[in-house]
Structure formats: structure tokens, C-alpha cells
Amino acid sequence: MTGSCVLTVEDLAKHFVLHQQGRSIPGIRGVSFTVSAGRVTALAGPSGAGKSSILKCIHRTYLPEAGRILLDGHAGMVDLAHCEEREVLLARRHDLGFVTQFLHCLPRQPAVDVVAAPLVVRGVGSTEARERAVLALRRLDLPERLWDLPPATFSGGERQRVNLARGLVARPRLLLLDEPTASLDPQATDKAIEAIAGLAGEGVAILAIFHDPDLIDRLAQDVVRLTRPEEAPCAA
Amino acid sequence: MMNTTPVLEVRNLTRIHGRGCDLCRTSTGDAAGTNTCPHCGSVVAIADVSFDLWPGEILGLMGESGSGKSSVVRLLHLDDRPTAGTARFQEAPGFSHDLAAIDEAVARRLRDTRFGMVHQNPHLGLNFGVSAGGNIAERLLCAGERSYAAIRALAGGLLVRTEIPRHRMDHQPGAFSGGMQQRLQIARAIAPSPGLLFLDEVTTGLDLSVQARILDLILELQRELGAAMIVVSHDLGVIRLLAQRTLVLRHGRVVEAGLTDQILEDPQHPYTQQLVGAAL
Numbered sequence: 397m398t399g400s401c402v403l404t405v406e407d408l409a410k411h412f413v414l415h416q417q418g419r420s421i422p423g424i425r426g427v428s429f430t431v432s433a434g435r436v437t438a439l440a441g442p443s444g445a446g447k448s449s450i451l452k453c454i455h456r457t458y459l460p461e462a463g464r465i466l467l468d469g470h471a472g473m474v475d476l477a478h479c480e481e482r483e484v485l486l487a488r489r490h491d492l493g494f495v496t497q498f499l500h501c502l503p504r505q506p507a508v509d510v511v512a513a514p515l516v517v518r519g520v521g522s523t524e525a526r527e528r529a530v531l532a533l534r535r536l537d538l539p540e541r542l543w544d545l546p547p548a549t550f551s552g553g554e555r556q557r558v559n560l561a562r563g564l565v566a567r568p569r570l571l572l573l574d575e576p577t578a579s580l581d582p583q584a585t586d587k588a589i590e591a592i593a594g595l596a597g598e599g600v601a602i603l604a605i606f607h608d609p610d611l612i613d614r615l616a617q618d619v620v621r622l623t624r625p626e627e628a629p630c631a632a
Numbered sequence: 633m634m635n636t637t638p639v640l641e642v643r644n645l646t647r648i649h650g651r652g653c654d655l656c657r658t659s660t661g662d663a664a665g666t667n668t669c670p671h672c673g674s675v676v677a678i679a680d681v682s683f684d685l686w687p688g689e690i691l692g693l694m695g696e697s698g699s700g701k702s703s704v705v706r707l708l709h710l711d712d713r714p715t716a717g718t719a720r721f722q723e724a725p726g727f728s729h730d731l732a733a734i735d736e737a738v739a740r741r742l743r744d745t746r747f748g749m750v751h752q753n754p755h756l757g758l759n760f761g762v763s764a765g766g767n768i769a770e771r772l773l774c775a776g777e778r779s780y781a782a783i784r785a786l787a788g789g790l791l792v793r794t795e796i797p798r799h800r801m802d803h804q805p806g807a808f809s810g811g812m813q814q815r816l817q818i819a820r821a822i823a824p825s826p827g828l829l830f831l832d833e834v835t836t837g838l839d840l841s842v843q844a845r846i847l848d849l850i851l852e853l854q855r856e857l858g859a860a861m862i863v864v865s866h867d868l869g870v871i872r873l874l875a876q877r878t879l880v881l882r883h884g885r886v887v888e889a890g891l892t893d894q895i896l897e898d899p900q901h902p903y904t905q906q907l908v909g910a911a912l
Contacts, residue, residue: 412898413900414905415901415902415905415906416902416905416906416909452897452898455893456891456894457891457893457894457897457898458894458897458898459890459894459898459900481877481890481891482686484891485876485877485891500872502844502847502848502851502873503844503847503848504844504845504848505848516855517855
């Protein structure tokens with residue numbers, strides 16, 4: 397499986413229309429690239445180039461406006477830019493992981509259950525799901541005394557480790573990472589890098605944004621370079 | 633998990649209060665900015681509402697008061713009948729009903745055994761004249777359970793499941809806190825293990841910690857029962873936590889439909905943008 401193409405993005409475009417302000421904000425246009433199994437692909441470019449918008453389009457949190465997003469999923473090829481919402485939900489459940497900079501979780505849920513949740517919705521038994529969640533939390537060095545507490549009270553770095561553990565545990569075909577180490581100290585960053593590289597080693601295709609260019613050198617095998625939309629050499 | 637038939641297929645559901653005229657639909661709605669037909673004075677509560685609901689899915693209905701959210705729920709829960717449109721409910725594989733054209737006996741059976749309803753106001757969903765246990769027992773009796781011992785055991789289990797201490801079983805709902813009354817409503821609603829659950833502003837007016845506990849409970853139950861749910865709320869936080877997909881209603885029309893995170897982060901319709909932009 398390693399090396400096979402998991403995601404193909406073709407000519408992706410997205411801009412935002414703000415009706416109240418009567419304005420439109422440029423997003424991305426003409427973006428094309430591929431992501432392969434077992435490799436870390438980095439999205440690089442200045443802030444405002446649309447890196448996060450690309451990840452959100454792939455997750456369909458943003459509605460793509462043109463282009464194709466072909467995912468080689470568990471049930472065959474789907475075009476996430478055009479397929480039905482139900483198919484997007486199935487892809488999210490089985491094939492797609494997304495670690496954002498913010499952890500959205502239920503108010504009372506202990507960290508270990510937050511991490512286990514993607515396995516539970518896939519039908520893994522709760523004992524096995526918890527065991528795998530514990531492994532992921534240990535891999536990212538989250539102190540054991542925090543495991544059965546809800547993440548609402550955690551520090552930014554602790555919360556981010558919970559979030560990353562949740563992304564890792566499900567071992568999706570394609571994992572999207574938006575600055576997964578932004579609020580981690582150097583030691584925790586090293587652990588996170590080890591875990592991400594380990595996951596790629598297991599055959600997961602990873603598409604990531606890193607706040608630190610040094611991390612791109614350390615982790616990524618492929619780099620997609622973006623420019624700000626107004627700088628893009630294309631006709632208005 | 634790949635269930636191929638929706639639990640509910642709603643097509644062009646329309647409810648007009650009043651005599652109605654040929655111009656009702658075209659002269660009301662989002663573009664017209666009103667629900668009231670200027671030609672005949674009829675109120676178009678909802679018009680041309682269409683959607684599918686899949687097994688185990690939670691669908692959110694969002695919009696300001698008067699947008700038609702509760703009208704949709706009333707029609708689907710068979711508390712009211714539509715002026716036009718269809719709503720096909722799949723009771724079992726290969727066995728479905730059009731809720732828009734159903735006879736009263738079947739409607740009663742579906743309400744008693746296949747549907748569950750939790751109202752914003754506990755006085756609508758509970759019988760305040762009988763005990764907590766009695767409230768659940770009523771539902772179980774309607775669903776055909778006859779053994780007193782079985783009913784008492786099931787009711788006790790449901791109370792514990794909804795985090796109400798078993799020793800409060802013989803207390804009347806009037807002696808319960810607001811959060812407990814809502815949890816008792818949920819226990820009563822899920823008693824016959826319905827396939828379709830309606831939740832109408834169930835956490836509105838409760839304080840935040842009580843709200844969190846109820847949302848949490850709803851998600852746990854959803855996983856256990858595998859029931860499909862329709863959740864009505866004007867609270868975007870509630871919709872974000874519970875619903876995978878959401879319909880945005882305004883003046884009785886669906887102005888936007890999509891994945892909940894997409895509706896909240898990349899709203900397309902001017903009204904949705906205004907609604908999301910105004911959220912705290």
C-alpha cells in the first residue's frame with residue numbers, strides 16, 4: 397500500500413462571499429496535488445495562502461467551489477468536493493482523520509474516552525477502544541493522572557496532545573493535521589513527531605500544516621508550496 | 633453500517649393555516665420576508681420542506697422562532713396533518729407509511745411505540761399528576777407491556793439510565809428540578825425503544841452544567857439505541873454537539889442544508905451567515 401495515491405486534489409478553488417458586507421474574500425484557486433500512503437506531505441506557504449482552507453475543503457467543513465477531491469476510501473473512490481453529505485460522513489468515520497488546533501468535545505467526557513470516540517463510532521468495543529486510546533496517550537506522553545479527567549481543564553499543550561491522540565488512534569487512511577504541535581514544548585514536540593512519523597510508517601497518508609519550517613524538514617517527504625491568492629499568476 | 637433506505641423521506645411538506653389560495657406559496661417565504669399570504673391572509677407555517685433522515689443519524693433544525701422548526705416536528709410526530717407533501721417513515725425493512733396520509737389508529741400506534749418526543753416544556757411531555765415511575769409506566773403500558781413487575785423493573789432501569797436516583801421513582805415530577813424533569817421526559821420518551829426521537833429545544837432555559845449533562849446523555853443514548861433523532865434548537869452550540877447534518881429554516885422554508893460543521897463554518901445563505909455571525 398505504501399506509495400499508492402490516497403488523495404488527488406485537482407484544480408481546487410474556494411472563495412468566500414460575505415453577503416452582509418457585500419464582499420467576497422479570495423481563498424484558493426487552481427490547487428492540485430496528491431498525497432500518498434505512508435508519506436507525510438506538508439502544505440507550505442505564507443499565512444493567508446489558504447493552507448487551512450485546503451484541509452477544511454478536504455474535510456468538507458468548507459464547501460469547495462470548483463475542482464475535484466478524490467479520496468481512495470474503504471468503499472472505493474469518492475469525490476469529496478461533490479459527493480452527498482452522507483458519503484462525506486461515512487468517509488469521515490472510516491477513512492479521514494482531522495486534527496485541528498481546537499479540541500471540540502463533550503463537556504463531561506474523560507480524556508481517554510475523547511480519544512477512544514472515533515473507534516467507538518466505528519464499532520470497536522469500548523474496552524478495546526479504551527486500551528488503544530491509552531496507548532496513544534502514552535505515546536504522546538500525556539501524564540497518566542489526566543487520563544480520566546475531562547480536557548476542559550487542561551493546558552493548551554495537554555489539550556493538543558489529546559486532540560492528536562484522537563487523530564492517531566483511529567489510524568485513518570488519510571490524516572489531516574493543522575499545526576499539530578503549535579502549543580507543545582520541545583520535548584512534547586519530539587514525541588508528537590515520533591508518533592506522526594510512526595503512523596506514516598504504518599502506511600497512513602498524512603497531509604499536514606506545520607507552523608515551524610524546521611518541522612517540514614524533519615517530517616515531510618513531499619512539500620506542496622502555495623502563494624497568497626492575490627500573488628497567484630492568473631487572470632483576474 | 634451502509635443502510636440503504638432512509639428512516640424518513642420527507643418531500644415538499646407543506647402546512648398552511650387558513651383557507652389558502654393559489655398564490656400562498658409564491659408570495660410567502662424567504663424572498664417575500666413573511667409567512668402570511670398577502671392575498672388571502674393564510675399563514676404558511678412551512679412549505680416545500682424536503683429531506684432524508686438515515687438510521688442512527690441526528691439531524692438538526694435551526695432557525696429563529698416562527699421559522700417553522702416546531703411545525704415540522706408536529707407534522708412528523710403526527711400531532712398535526714400537512715396541507716401537501718409526503719413523509720415516508722420506514723417502520724421496518726420493506727414496511728413503510730406515508731405520515732401525511734395515515735389513519736388515526738396507525739398514528740396512535742406509531743406515537744406509542746415507534747416515536748419518542750421530548751418537549752422544551754416538561755408540562756407538555758409529562759403527566760404531573762402521577763409519579764416518575766408512573767410516567768414511564770404509562771408509556772410502557774401504551775406500548776403493550778402488561779406485567780407490573782416487568783414495568784416496575786424497566787422503569788427503575790430507565791430512571792437510573794437517565795441519572796435519576798431510583799428512590800425518586802414514587803415522587804411526582806413537580807418535586808423534581810428542571811434538569812431532572814427533562815431527564816424524566818427523556819426516560820419516558822425512550823421507554824419503548826423508539827426508532828425515531830424528536831427533541832424540541834430540550835435544553836433551552838436550563839443552566840449550562842445541567843445542559844451539558846443532558847446533551848451528553850442524549851449522545852450516549854443515541855449510541856446505545858441507534859435511534860434516528862431530529863433535534864430542534866436555536867442554540868448553535870447544541871446543534872454543533874448533537875447533529876451531523878442541519879437544515880436552516882426561515883419563514884417556513886429550508887434556506888440551507890448541509891453538514892453541521894459546514895453550516896457553522898462556511899454558511900452560504902445570507903440568513904445563515906447572519907445567524908452564525910451573531911452567535912456568542
